[in-house]
Amino acid sequence: MMLEKYAQIIGEDELDSIIKIAEKLKGLSILHVNSTPAGGGVAEILSKLVPLMNELGIKTHWKVIRGDQAFFNVTKSFHNLLQNGKGQLPEGAFETYKKWQEINGNELDLDYDIVFIHDPQPAGLIEFRKKAGSKWIWRCHIDISNPHEQVWNFLKGYISKYDSMIISSPVFGRSDLNIPQFVIPPSIDPLSVKNRDIPDITVYRILNKFDVDPDRPIITQISRFDRFKDPVGVIQTYKLVKRHVDVQLVYLGSPASDDPEGEIVYKETVEAAGNDKDIKLLMLPPNSDLEVNVFQRSASVVLQKSIKEGFGLTVSEALWKRRPVIGGNTGGIPLQIIPGITGYLVDTVEEAAHYTLFLLRHKEIADRLGKNGREHVRNNFLITRELRDYLMAAYLTLYPSSNILS
Numbered sequence: 537m538m539l540e541k542y543a544q545i546i547g548e549d550e551l552d553s554i555i556k557i558a559e560k561l562k563g564l565s566i567l568h569v570n571s572t573p574a575g576g577g578v579a580e581i582l583s584k585l586v587p588l589m590n591e592l593g594i595k596t597h598w599k600v601i602r603g604d605q606a607f608f609n610v611t612k613s614f615h616n617l618l619q620n621g622k623g624q625l626p627e628g629a630f631e632t633y634k635k636w637q638e639i640n641g642n643e644l645d646l647d648y649d650i651v652f653i654h655d656p657q658p659a660g661l662i663e664f665r666k667k668a669g670s671k672w673i674w675r676c677h678i679d680i681s682n683p684h685e686q687v688w689n690f691l692k693g694y695i696s697k698y699d700s701m702i703i704s705s706p707v708f709g710r711s712d713l714n715i716p717q718f719v720i721p722p723s724i725d726p727l728s729v730k731n732r733d734i735p736d737i738t739v740y741r742i743l744n745k746f747d748v749d750p751d752r753p754i755i756t757q758i759s760r761f762d763r764f765k766d767p768v769g770v771i772q773t774y775k776l777v778k779r780h781v782d783v784q785l786v787y788l789g790s791p792a793s794d795d796p797e798g799e800i801v802y803k804e805t806v807e808a809a810g811n812d813k814d815i816k817l818l819m820l821p822p823n824s825d826l827e828v829n830v831f832q833r834s835a836s837v838v839l840q841k842s843i844k845e846g847f848g849l850t851v852s853e854a855l856w857k858r859r860p861v862i863g864g865n866t867g868g869i870p871l872q873i874i875p876g877i878t879g880y881l882v883d884t885v886e887e888a889a890h891y892t893l894f895l896l897r898h899k900e901i902a903d904r905l906g907k908n909g910r911e912h913v914r915n916n917f918l919i920t921r922e923l924r925d926y927l928m929a930a931y932l933t934l935y936p937s938s939n940i941l942s
Contacts, residue, residue, distance in 0.1 A: 537591060538587065538588065538936070539554070539588060539591055539920075542726075542727065542919075542920050545726055545914065545920075546916065546920050546921075547920060550924075551931040552925065553591070553622070554920060554923060555592065557927045557928060557931065558592035558593065558594060561594050561930060561934075563648070564594060564649040564934075565596075565597075565648040565649045565700045566589060566594075566595065566596040566597070566649065566651075566652070566930065567598075567646065567652065568586060568596070568599070569584050569598075569600070569601060569652070569654065569658045569661060570582060570600060570601075570655065570657070570658065571600065571603075571608075571657035572600060572792055572821065573600050574723060574792075574832050575760075575790050575791060575792030575795070575822040576760065576822075577677065577722055577847070578654050579850075580676055581722055581919075581922070582654070584725045584728070584919050586598045588923050589923070589926075590908055597801060599645075601640040601657060602639075602640065602643075603636045603640075604636075605713045605796065606632050607633070607635075607636045608657075608795075609626055611656060611657045612688055612725060612795060612796055613625055613626055613689070613836065614629075614633075615656065615678060616688045616763075617683065618656065618687055619679045619683075619764060619844040620764075620848075621684055622684060625686070625687070630690055633660065633690075633697050635847055637658070637660030637663065640661060641660075641661050641663060641664030643663070644664075646664055646665065646666065646667075646934055647666060647667045647670070648667065649670055649671070650671050650672075650930045651670060651671070651672045651673070651801065652926075653672065653673070653861070655676060655678065656676075656678075656691055658689055659694045659695060661907075662694050662695075662697045662786050663694070663697075665857045665926065670863060671700075672697075672698045673700050673701065673930070674695050674698045674700075674701060675702040675720075676703050676708065677704060677847065678844075679708060679844050679845065679846055679866070679867045679868075679939045680703070680706050680708050680710065680719060681707050684846060690710070692713065694717065695712060695715075696714070698715055699715065700715055700716040700717070700932075700933040701713070701715055702717075702718045702719075702720045702929055703717060703719070703720075703791045704719070704721050704722060704846050704847045704848070704867070704868045704871075705719065705721065705868045705871055706719050706754070708846075710865075713942070716932070716933065718925070718927050718929045720866075720922060720926065720929065720930075721847060721868060721871055721917060722846075722849055722852075722917070722922065723849075723920075723921060724849055724852045724853050724913070724917060724919065725824075725918075726919075727917055727921045728772055728825065729825040729826055730825035730826075730828050730853065731857070732829075734826070734829055734830070734833070738826070738830065739833060742826065742831075743830065743834060743885070746818065747816070748784055748831075752784055753782070753784070753837075753896055754775065754784050754831070754834055754835045754904055755786070755788060755834055755836065755838075755839060755852075756786045756787075756832055756834075756835035756837075756838050757783045757787050757827050757838070757839040757841065758832060758838075758853070759787070759788075759840070759850060760789050760790065760791075760792060760795060760798060760904075761789045761798045761799075761801040761819070762795065762801060763801055764842055764843050764844040764845065765841070765842050765843075765845075766841045766842060766864070767787055767789075767805040767808075768867055769805060769841050769888070770787055771787075771805065771808040771809050771815065772808070773816065773839065773888040773892065775812075776885065776886070776889035777889050777893055778814070780893055781838075781896050783813075783896070784816070784896070785816065786813045786831045786835075787805070787815070787816070788818040788828060788831055789802070789819055790820055790821060790822040790825075791821075791822070792822070802819060805817055814927055826854070827856075831858060832850075832854045832857050832942075833859070836896055836902070837859070837861075837896065838851075838854035838862070839863070839892070840854075840857045840862070840863040841863070841864050841885075842864040842866055842868060842869065843861065843866060844866055844867060845866050845867035845869050846867055847869075847871070847872075848869050848872070851863055851869055851872040851873060851879075852913045854909075854911070855910060855912060856910055856913045856914075857910075858881075858903075858909065859909070860879050860895050860901075860902045860905035860906050861879040862880050862881075862892060863879060863880075863882070864881070864883070864889055865881035865882060865883050869881065871912075872917065874912065877908050877912075878912050879905055879907065879909065879936075881936065894925050903911075
C-alpha cells in the first residue's frame with residue numbers, strides 16, 4: 537500500500553487515525569470536479585488525494601469540466617476579481633458562465649454520495665444535483681476575504697446551496713454564508729518526484745542543462761506567470777540584490793489550460809528581465825517535477841512574492857527541502873512562514889531584497905530557518921494530513937450532529 541510508505545514520515549499512530557476515519561465512509565462514493573487536469577496546485581493535490589482515497593476503500597473519481605476560450609476568460613476574471621476586489625468583467629460574463637455550467641452539468645455523471653467542487657469554475661454544477669441525500673462541498677482554493685461584490689453575489693447564489701465549504705485559511709471565512717466552513721490548508725506529497733531527495737549528480741546535470749552556475753548563489757521562485765505571483769516584482773527584487781551580491785535568478789512557471797493570461801504576463805516578465813543572462817525565465821510543462829525539485833533544492837533563497845495567494849504550495853515545497861523562504865504577507869502564506877523561524881514575510885520589493893541579502897550573508901541563519909521549515913511542514917502540510925481532513929469534512933457534512941471520535 538502507498539499509504540504505508542508515509543508511516544516512516546508521519547508515524548503509525550497518524551496513519552491509523554486516517555484508516556479509522558476512512559472506515560466510517562466505506563461503501564460511499566466520492567467525486568472531485570475541477571477545471572484542469574494539470575497545471576497548478578489543485579490538479580497536483582487531486583492527483584495524489586484521489587488514489588489515496590481509493591486505496592482506503594472509498595470509491596473516488598476525479599472529473600474535469602470543459603469550456604471554450606470565452607468561458608476561461610470569464611473564470612480567470614472571476615479569479616482576479618475575487619482576490620483583488622476590483623476590475624472589469626468581460627461582456628456577457630454571467631451568461632457565458634451559466635451556459636457552460638449547463639453544458640457540463642448535462643454531460644457529467646454527478647450521481648455520487650459526496651461531491652467536492654473545486655473553485656469557482658464549476659461551482660454552478662450544484663444546480664444539477666439529482667441524487668437524493670447526496671452532499672456537496674465547495675472547496676475554495678483562492679483568497680475570498682475581500683471579493684468583488686458583483687462577482688461574489690453572483691457566485692454566492694450557487695455556493696449557498698452547498699452543504700458545506702472548505703477554505704485554506706481562517707482569514708477567508710465568510711460571515712455571509714449560512715453553511716458550515718472547514719479550514720483545510722493544502723499540502724504536498726513528500727514521496728513525489730517533486731519533493732523526494734535526489735542525488736547531487738542529478739542536481740548538477742539539470743543546473744548545467746539550463747546554464748545555471750552551481751557555484752554562485754541562486755534565487756528561485758516557482759510560480760505560474762500570473763500578476764498575483766508578482767513576477768515583475770521578483771525581477772526587481774533580484775536587481776536590487778544584484779547590486780551587492782553576484783546572484784542568479786531562476787523563475788520557473790508552467791502553463792495552465794484555464795489561465796489565458798499566462799502568455800501575456802510571461803511577455804511582461806521577459807521585458808522586465810531585459811538581456812540579463814543571469815535571469816532564467818523558464819516556461820516548462822506542468823509535469824516538470826524533477827526540474828522544480830532541483831531549482832528549489834539548489835536555491836540559496838526561495839521567493840514566493842505573491843500579492844494575493846490562496847495558499848502557495850511552493851512555500852511548503854521549499855521548506856520541506858530545508859530552504860528559507862521569503863513570501864508575500866498575504867493569504868495562506870503566513871500559515872507556512874513564521875517570521876524569523878521558517879522565513880520572512882514581506883509587503884514590498886525593498887523588503888524582499890533586504891531579507892534576501894540578509895540570508896545570503898548569514899548562511900547559518902538560512903540553514904536554521906530551513907531546518908525549522910521542514911519540521912513545520914512535516915507537522916502541518918503533508919498530503920496525509922489533508923487526506924485526513926477531507927475525510928473528516930466529508931463525514932461531518934454527512935452526519936453533522938455525530939461525534940467522529942466515537
